[in-house]
Amino acid sequence: xVWQVTLMPLALACACVVAAGDxxxxxxxxxxxxxxxxxxxxxxxHQYEDGLWNAGVQDPSESLLPRDLRGxxxxxxxxxxxxxxxxxxxxxxxxxxxxxxxxxxxxxxxALRYGLSLIKSWAAMVNxxxxxxxxxxxxxxxxxxxxxxxxxxxxxxxxxxxxxxxxKTLPAGVPAWKFPISEKNIVANQGSATDGDQDALLGMVxxxxxxxxxxxxxxxxxxxxxxxxxxxxxxxxxxxxLPGGEKAFVPKLGSMWGGLLPEGGTYKTQKQAWCYSPGYxxxxxxxxxxxxxxxxxxxxxxDYLPPHLxxxxxxxxxxxxxxxxxxxxxxxxxxxxxxxxxxVSNWVGVKTPCDDDETLNCEGVPWTHTPYVGExxxxxxxxGTRFGxxxx
Numbered sequence: 001x002v003w004q005v006t007l008m009p010l011a012l013a014c015a016c017v018v019a020a021g022d023x024x025x026x027x028x029x030x031x032x033x034x035x036x037x038x039x040x041x042x043x044x045x046h047q048y049e050d051g052l053w054n055a056g057v058q059d060p061s062e063s064l065l066p067r068d069l070r071g072x073x074x075x076x077x078x079x080x081x082x083x084x085x086x087x088x089x090x091x092x093x094x095x096x097x098x099x100x101x102x103x104x105x106x107x108x109x110x111a112l113r114y115g116l117s118l119i120k121s122w123a124a125m126v127n128x129x130x131x132x133x134x135x136x137x138x139x140x141x142x143x144x145x146x147x148x149x150x151x152x153x154x155x156x157x158x159x160x161x162x163x164x165x166x167x168k169t170l171p172a173g174v175p176a177w178k179f180p181i182s183e184k185n186i187v188a189n190q191g192s193a194t195d196g197d198q199d200a201l202l203g204m205v206x207x208x209x210x211x212x213x214x215x216x217x218x219x220x221x222x223x224x225x226x227x228x229x230x231x232x233x234x235x236x237x238x239x240x241x242l243p244g245g246e247k248a249f250v251p252k253l254g255s256m257w258g259g260l261l262p263e264g265g266t267y268k269t270q271k272q273a274w275c276y277s278p279g280y281x282x283x284x285x286x287x288x289x290x291x292x293x294x295x296x297x298x299x300x301x302x303d304y305l306p307p308h309l310x311x312x313x314x315x316x317x318x319x320x321x322x323x324x325x326x327x328x329x330x331x332x333x334x335x336x337x338x339x340x341x342x343x344v345s346n347w348v349g350v351k352t353p354c355d356d357d358e359t360l361n362c363e364g365v366p367w368t369h370t371p372y373v374g375e376x377x378x379x380x381x382x383x384g385t386r387f388g389x390x391x392x
Contacts, residue, residue, distance in 0.1 A: 056180030057129035089196030100203030141192030141255030158230035173227035191256035265357025274351035349373030
């Protein structure tokens, strides 16, 4: 096999190198841009609704919350139109990210309150709720069976929730992608969505900064970083080994499908195998999560890390490696997903099977056949958009 390995220089994502004394290239919005953003923000905030009842989820016990979330009115983001209508993690993620960034700047006095209200709802959504029937808690990004969200070896692969805390706070992680959940729609709504998860988590990191990193809030965010890496990136065991020995983690499309999940076996993908969306690629997010974990790590957090399938404990270094790898891998896939015009397909393939479906890591280069799915030049697509025809 001929390996196609183009390790793109990370400088592509950074500012240009300039000589000492030169002005660093920059773009700043003027008054018109700031006023336009303020107008948009006002419209956006009209999508917020008070009350977790809108999501079919019970209010969490105040005593189980980080102190900064206690007494806060929970709010949700109401989305409209298409498959993403209702309360979806993509909309919640936008809200938490925007309010967290604004809160960290300290220029919008309402941002911190809005952000905490949305994060409180996110925490309740991780635990889960159902309007009728019974649901396993924490439901998170798992299915309605015991240990599905909290044990790495129970389908789907990885953990989407850490169900306990050294601070005795409620579970933390990534929730199902759509609410409310009922007996009729639970299968359609279950499973996390990487795009919403990573935006929400970015907002949580910046909210922690706005609060000056209180220990119980940091604990919640750290557990969320770990579960994002596991459920949505495949940490610690779902990767490929490049010819140089580096691990290549590929962001999945959620806890249940996409990326390097195999077509069959114990951890088979729920939807089409070997599918990836370049539009989900968020390198600045992954670097932020990496830096947050490195700077705020305490030894006790190691207890939250999911073990390898062979029982070996995973480590902080492996977590940081997975987050770094997702950046490098994503840039390589993006390179092979791009047309000469610069436009990028919404869906591409990353087919790199191991010798059998029970093996989750092996030698291989995920972008060998990108943008196609495998050497057979297959295609993949979801959400009503065609392969190669919708820009990411």
